[in-house]
Amino acid sequence: MTKLFPLPLFLLPGGRAKLRIFEPRYLRLVRECSANQQGFVLAMMQGKRLYRYGTLVDIVDFETLPDGLLGITIAGRQRVKIQSTEQEADKLWVGEIQALNDWPHDEFIDQEExxxxxxxxxxxxxxxxxxxxxxxxxxxxxxxxxxxxxxxxxxxxxxxxxxxxxxxxxxxxxxxxxxxxxxxxxxxx
CATH class of the missing domain: 1.20.58 (Methane Monooxygenase Hydroxylase; Chain G, domain 1)
Structure with a gap:
């Protein structure tokens, strides 16, 4: 099962964002993902329901913020489809995911476009x-x-x-x- 982090943040492969981590369940997510060198899925939420698609992200940097909280920088790795979800005892979301192919890259070769x-x-x-x-x-x-x-x-x-x-x-x-x-x-x- 992959750890899921529901946020109103939208990130795609190649994207980067900084997060402030303060809830115990997400401090655990960061600690375990870092120790196991695994990413987690940035997932969007509507009410109490997780959306079906998210982005697998990697933690690429850590810092202690001026307010003493943990700051992390994440980088989008791959789009995923969330197949199933459940919550652990501390309310951390986990789920089964399916990796989706990256979007083809176009490096401005076609002169017409x-x-x-x-x-x-x-x-x-x-x-x-x-x-x-x-x-x-x-x-x-x-x-x-x-x-x-x-x-x-x-x-x-x-x-x-x-x-x-x-x-x-x-x-x-x-x-x-x-x-x-x-x-x-x-x-x-």
């Missing part, structure tokens, strides 16, 4: 420039990779949980690319 792809990357660069605290999590951003750029857009856009679940269930970044392109076109108009 190059303008659209460059617009998506340029827009994301502008967001990163406006939010350096977010951008600093990425030592080497892959703006030239359309899939990477689309994944970062989906993480920061104010989408509903249902929309996020729909996107994470897709087999490629194609739907995300079209959605983000339309948003960027509307902003220009």
């Amino acid at each position: 190059n303008e659209e792809k460059m617009r998506i990357a340029a827009g994301l660069k502008n967001v990163f420039a406006a939010h350096p605290d977010h951008a600093e999590q990425y030592e080497a951003p892959y703006f030239e990779d359309l899939t990477w750029s689309c994944q970062r857009w989906l993480e920061i856009l104010p989408l509903s949980n249902a929309q996020k679940q729909w996107f994470i269930a897709q087999e490629s970044a194609e739907e995300a690319k079209q959605f983000i392109s339309q948003l960027l076109e509307q902003e220009v108009e």
Whole structure:
């Protein structure tokens, strides 16, 4: 069984985020995942129900925060489908998961789509420039990779949980690319 961490945070493979850990069950999750060199699934929750899709993440850094709490940095590794769930005695969620294939990566090879792809990357660069605290999590951003750029857009856009679940269930970044392109076109108009 894989440990699950329900949060309203949406993260896809290649994404990074910082978390503050203070509840005993999640301190246990961090301790056990670190000791066993295993990741955990970042899962979204609606009420008392976990959504079906999440992202397997790895803990890539630790720190003691100014308030004395534990801070961790996580990095998205792989999209997963949550097959079944249960709660342990301390209310920590665990579940059986199925790994999903990564979205194919497109490195701006197709000249016909190059303008659209460059617009998506340029827009994301502008967001990163406006939010350096977010951008600093990425030592080497892959703006030239359309899939990477689309994944970062989906993480920061104010989408509903249902929309996020729909996107994470897709087999490629194609739907995300079209959605983000339309948003960027509307902003220009």
